[in-house]
Amino acid sequence: MRSRTGDSPGAADTAPGARNGRGRAGRMLGWLPDSRAGRAFLLVAFVDAFGKGFFLAGSTLFYTQVVGLSASQxxxxxxxxALLGVFCAIPIGWLADRIGDSRTLILLQVWRGCGFLVYPFVTDFGTFLAVACLIGTVEQAVGPIIxxxxxxxxxxxxxxxxxxxxAAVRNVGYTLSAVIATAVISLAGTHTYVSFVLANAAALFGSAALLTRLRTEARSPSSAGRSRPGLPLLVPLRDPRFLLLSLANGVLYLHVPILSVALPLWIVSRTDAPRGVVGIALAVNTILAVVLQVRLSKGGESATGAGRKQRAAGVALAVFSVLTAVTASMDARGAAALLLLAAVPLTLGELWQSAGGWGISYSLAPEAQRTYYLSVYQLGATxxxxxxxxxxxxxxxGTGAAGWFAxxxxxxLVGLSVPFLARAPERGTDGDLASAD
Incomplete structure (x- = not known):
């Protein structure tokens, strides 16, 4: 515990090293939540991501080498x-507002954990499809509840x-488990992939157990929603600006499939850059995301500030797309260097999109129906x-450089449109979205 005498001018003058040490420690720990519930939920998020990182690292090999499925299957x-999850996310979000977010998240974690426990017993496509759909039913609902x-x-x-x-802590969890999984894969056989599935199941059950100890303040009772049961299902879905903001967020969210699918395909099939650039670009993205996530979220609390964040995201992703397009006509070294450079605006776009999306969705979601509104807003990204x-x-x-320019x-265009759309809708006293005009 900090001594009160250390606050006096004389003590500060005689012990600058100690004062600077405390300052550095304070800055390093300053990003931690200031509430016990917030710190507890941070641990839940880390455990969940740590387990998922194992599964993501070995899932493709598990499906193809252990279960024996083809890539098309x-x-x-x-x-x-995934499509099933799209349809179920909004009803689950509506339910969470009725029975409580923590209780719903516990049920979803247990549901998913049971699904992953069954995976090692899957031996054919039909069973795989059934288990995947059972997990997928609730998969898309988890994000808005978190x-x-x-x-x-x-x-x-x-x-x-x-x-x-x-988000930063989850990235750390993903990275740590992915590194461990990669090392294990290089040393062990196919039985290792089953252990990755079980590790994910254990993490899901563990996070559910931690959630049972989470004590949170209750949100405002949804008296308006209960007195008019049809209203919560209609308000965000009938507001065109809210849906356009959801769609715009979804377009900017394309950085996710770009990083995981489009960029690796482009590097391998359309450039002369070494294939190892794929892994290095991913590492650059991960490191920058962990370091800059909190810093770049500042200023996104209001709808106006969040709109500016998404505008910046649109510009950054446009710069990334132009740089990527140019690499088609470059030699191996030039293409590799430019692709690694392009990973920077791609990551900045990711971070600004996230901060803007959080700010817009929080500002437009009535507290009593928050999870339902967040689920609807997330629909575009999903x-x-x-x-x-x-x-x-x-x-x-498939189109080449012209595709990236387009x-x-x-x-x-999407990034420039978001500040206007975010500025227009405001929430009325009864939870409706009304025009600011």
């Missing part, structure tokens, strides 16, 4: 599961900052994440 099954709980546990801190800290790999691989990578124009 894996793609078909996961696409069907965002809602993060807002509830933020304490005196900004809600956007709380989500930024959680749909384009599902469709993104096919669209990007066909219309962008995508740059789309990013730029």
């Amino acid at each position: 894996v793609g078909l099954g996961l696409s069907a599961a 965002q809602s709980v993060a807002g509830t546990t933020a304490g005196e801190r900004s809600l956007v900052r709380a989500m930024a800290v959680i 749909v384009l994440t599902v469709a993104g790999p096919a669209v990007l691989s066909t219309l962008v990578v 995508l740059a124009v789309v990013f730029l």
Whole structure:
């Protein structure tokens, strides 16, 4: 505990080293939530991401080498599961507002954990499809509920900052487990992939157990929603500006399938750059995301500030697209250097898109119906994440440099439109969205 005498001028003058040490430690720990619930939920987020990182690192090999599925069967099954999740996310978000976010998240974690426990017993495509769809039913609903709980546990801190800290911690969890999994894969056989699935299941059950100890303040009772049961299902879905903001967020969210699908395909099939650039670009993205996530979230708390964040995201992603397009006509060294440079605006676009999306969705979501509104807002990102790999691989990578230039124009126009759209809608006293005009 800090001594009170250390605050006096004389003590500060005689012990500058100690004072500077405390300052550095304070800056390093200053990003931690100031509430016990916030710190507890940060641990939940880390455990969940740590387990998922193992599964993501070995999932493709598990499906193909352990279960014995073809690549097309894996793609078909996961696409069907993702589409099912799109339809179920909004009803689950509506339910979470009724029975509580933490309780709902516990149920979802247990549901998913049971699904991953069954995976090692899958031996054919039919069973795989059934298990994948059972998991996929709730998969897309988890994100909005995590965002809602993060807002509830933020304490005196900004809600956007709380989500930024959680995102940074989750990135650390993903990275640590992925590194461990990669090392294990290089030393062991196919039985290792089963252990990755079980590790993910254990992490899901562990995070559920931690959630049972989470104590959060109750949100305002949804008296308006209960007195008019049809209203919550209609308000955000009938407001064109809210849906346009969701769609714009989804377009900017294309950085996810770009990083995981389009960019690797482009590097391998359309440039002379070494294939190792894929891994290095991913590392650059991960490091920058962990270091800059919290810092770049500042100023995104209001709808106006969040709109500016997404405008910056559109510009950054447009710059990335132009730089990537140019690499088609460069030699191996030049293409590699420019692709690694392009990873910087891609990451900046990711971070600004996230901060802007959090700020806009928080500002437009009535507290009593927060999770439902967040689920509707997330719909744009979810749909384009599902469709993104096919669209990007066909219309962008398949078209060549022209595809990237066209995508740059789309990013730029969408980014410029968000501040106007975010400024227009305001929430009325009864939770409706009304025009500021």
